[in-house]
Amino acid sequence: MLQKVVRSTVIDAPIARVWAVLRDFNSHDQWHDVVAESRIEGGERSDQVGCVRSFSLKDGNRIREQLLTLDDRQYKSTYCIVEATVPLLRYAATVTLKPVTDGNRTFWHWESTFATPPGREHELRDMVAQGVYEAGFANLRRHLQRGGDLRAPGQAAMPVAIALPTRRVRLQGYGDAAQLRMEDTEAPPPAPGEVRIRQRAIGLNFIDVYQRRGQIPAMLAPGGTPGMEAAGSVLNCGEGVHGFLPDERVAYLCPQPGAYTGVRNVPAQWLVRLPPAVDDEVAAALLLKGLTADALLHDVAPVRPGARWLVHAAAGALGQVLCQWASRLGAQVIGTVSTEAKARIARAHGCAQVLVTADYRFADAAQALGGADVIVDGLGKQAQQENLAALAPCGHWISLGQASGPLAPLDPDALLAKSATFSRPIVFAYVAEPQALGRRAARLWAALADGSIKTPTIERFTLESAAQAHERLESRERSGALVLIP
The missing domain is CATH 3.90.180.10 (Medium-chain alcohol dehydrogenases, catalytic domain)
Known part of the structure; x- marks a missing residue:
C-alpha cells in the first residue's frame, strides 16, 4: 500500500528568492541539515531535467534521485528516487511554490508517495514528514535569513569587490x-x-x-x-x-x-x-521586442477579434513577432514591406494581407481593405501623412520609431476628422515593476513554447563588428x- 506525506508552510521571503534555491537540484547540501554532500552525475547542469543527484545523508545512508520536471512558470518540480539504502520504494515527490501577496511571502507545498517494507510504514512516514519536510522548512528559513550563499559545492565565489x-x-x-x-x-x-x-x-x-x-x-x-x-x-x-x-x-x-x-x-x-x-x-x-509586442497587444490597443492591424516593416524582428501574435489573438493583420521577398516572410508570420511599397505609399490600398483600426508605425516622417489617410474611423495610430526621420509636430485637428487617437508608448513604462516584467516575460516564453510566435531569423556579429x-x-x-x- 502506498504511503502519502503532505506538508505545507509559508516562508517569509519572495517567491523568486525561494525558487532560486529549490530549482537548483544540487543545492540541498547547502541548506538541509540531513544532507552531508551531493553531486550531479555526468557533469550535467543542476537544472537539467533528467539529471541525477547522488548524495549522502549524515546518518550514512546514500540516495540517488532524478529530476523529472522543472517548471519556472508554475514554480513546480518533481523528482523520484532511483536508488537508495533507505527502503523508500517507488518514491516520487513534488515541490510547488505559490506567491502569498500578504507581505510578499511564499507558500511551499511538498508531497510524496512511496511504498515501504511491511511493518515500517509509521517509521518511514515520520522520517519523511519530520526529518525531511518539516526539518527542511526550518533549515531553508534559517538559510535565507543568513543571506544564503548558494554557490555549488567546491565552486569558489567570485569576489564582489573587484573590478x-x-x-x-x-x-x-x-x-x-x-x-x-x-x-x-x-x-x-x-x-x-x-x-x-x-x-x-x-x-x-x-x-x-x-x-x-x-x-x-x-x-x-x-x-x-x-x-x-x-x-x-x-x-x-x-x-x-x-x-x-x-x-x-x-x-x-x-x-x-x-x-x-x-x-x-x-x-x-x-x-x-x-x-x-x-x-x-x-x-x-x-x-x-517581445515585451513591446505584449504591451501593444494587451494594454496599448487590446486586440479585438477581427480588428485590422496595419504593421509597418512586417518582416523585421518586431514585425514578425507582433504580426504572429496579433493574428493568433484574432486580429486581421495587414503588413507593409519594401520587397516581394519580404512579403513572403510577412505572410509566413501572420499577415493576412501584405502591401509591397518602397516609397511609403500604402493608404489607398489600406482603405481598400477597410482602413486600419490600429497602425503600428516605426517608419516616422516619410509615412506620416499616409498613416493619417490609412486610419479607419476611431482608429489608433501607435508611433514606435522614426526610421525615416522624426515626425513633424502633429496637429490634433488632423485626428479630429476620424475621431482617431495617437500614442507613443515605450515598453519600459510597462515593465517598471518586477512583477509586471516577470508576468510579461512569462507570457512571452509561453507564446514561444506554444507556437504563437516563432523565433525570428538571427544574424550574428562579433562585438568588434558593432x-x-x-x-x-x-x-x-x-x-x-x-x-x-x-
Whole structure:
C-alpha cells in the first residue's frame, strides 16, 4: 500500500528568492541539515531535467534521485528516487511554490508517495514528514535569513569587490556607424541593488541607431555605450539583491543604455530568469521586442477579434513577432514591406494581407481593405501623412520609431476628422515593476513554447563588428533580428 506525506508552510521571503534555491537540484547540501554532500552525475547542469543527484545523508545512508520536471512558470518540480539504502520504494515527490501577496511571502507545498517494507510504514512516514519536510522548512528559513550563499559545492565565489577587465563599444560622437569604436575597460563591482552579468548575446534594436545618430541625446551622450538588452549568466550580486545565483542564466532589458560590452552591472529589477528551452541568443533577440509586442497587444490597443492591424516593416524582428501574435489573438493583420521577398516572410508570420511599397505609399490600398483600426508605425516622417489617410474611423495610430526621420509636430485637428487617437508608448513604462516584467516575460516564453510566435531569423556579429551590425540594421535588405556576441 502506498504511503502519502503532505506538508505545507509559508516562508517569509519572495517567491523568486525561494525558487532560486529549490530549482537548483544540487543545492540541498547547502541548506538541509540531513544532507552531508551531493553531486550531479555526468557533469550535467543542476537544472537539467533528467539529471541525477547522488548524495549522502549524515546518518550514512546514500540516495540517488532524478529530476523529472522543472517548471519556472508554475514554480513546480518533481523528482523520484532511483536508488537508495533507505527502503523508500517507488518514491516520487513534488515541490510547488505559490506567491502569498500578504507581505510578499511564499507558500511551499511538498508531497510524496512511496511504498515501504511491511511493518515500517509509521517509521518511514515520520522520517519523511519530520526529518525531511518539516526539518527542511526550518533549515531553508534559517538559510535565507543568513543571506544564503548558494554557490555549488567546491565552486569558489567570485569576489564582489573587484573590478573585472572587459571590452565595450564606445560612441565617439553622434553620426554614422563609424562612430562606434571598441575599447578595453573594466566592469566595477556591482553596486547595491545591482547584478554583475557575463554577457553572451546582446540584442540590437533601432533605438540603438537613434542613440548613435543623436536623436535622443538625453538617453546617450558621446563617450557612452549603446544597447538596451542582453542575455548571459550571473557573476555576483550587490548588497540587497536576493534570488539570483552565480552562473544562473538571465536576460534583461534596461532603460539605461550600456549593453554593448562583455560584462555589465544591471539593476536587479530589470532581470528575468531564462527557461532552459530559451537560449541566450533567442533571449537577446526577443526580449525587448517581445515585451513591446505584449504591451501593444494587451494594454496599448487590446486586440479585438477581427480588428485590422496595419504593421509597418512586417518582416523585421518586431514585425514578425507582433504580426504572429496579433493574428493568433484574432486580429486581421495587414503588413507593409519594401520587397516581394519580404512579403513572403510577412505572410509566413501572420499577415493576412501584405502591401509591397518602397516609397511609403500604402493608404489607398489600406482603405481598400477597410482602413486600419490600429497602425503600428516605426517608419516616422516619410509615412506620416499616409498613416493619417490609412486610419479607419476611431482608429489608433501607435508611433514606435522614426526610421525615416522624426515626425513633424502633429496637429490634433488632423485626428479630429476620424475621431482617431495617437500614442507613443515605450515598453519600459510597462515593465517598471518586477512583477509586471516577470508576468510579461512569462507570457512571452509561453507564446514561444506554444507556437504563437516563432523565433525570428538571427544574424550574428562579433562585438568588434558593432559598426557593421548597425549598417546592416539600417539597411532595408535585412529581415529578422541581429545580435552581438562578446
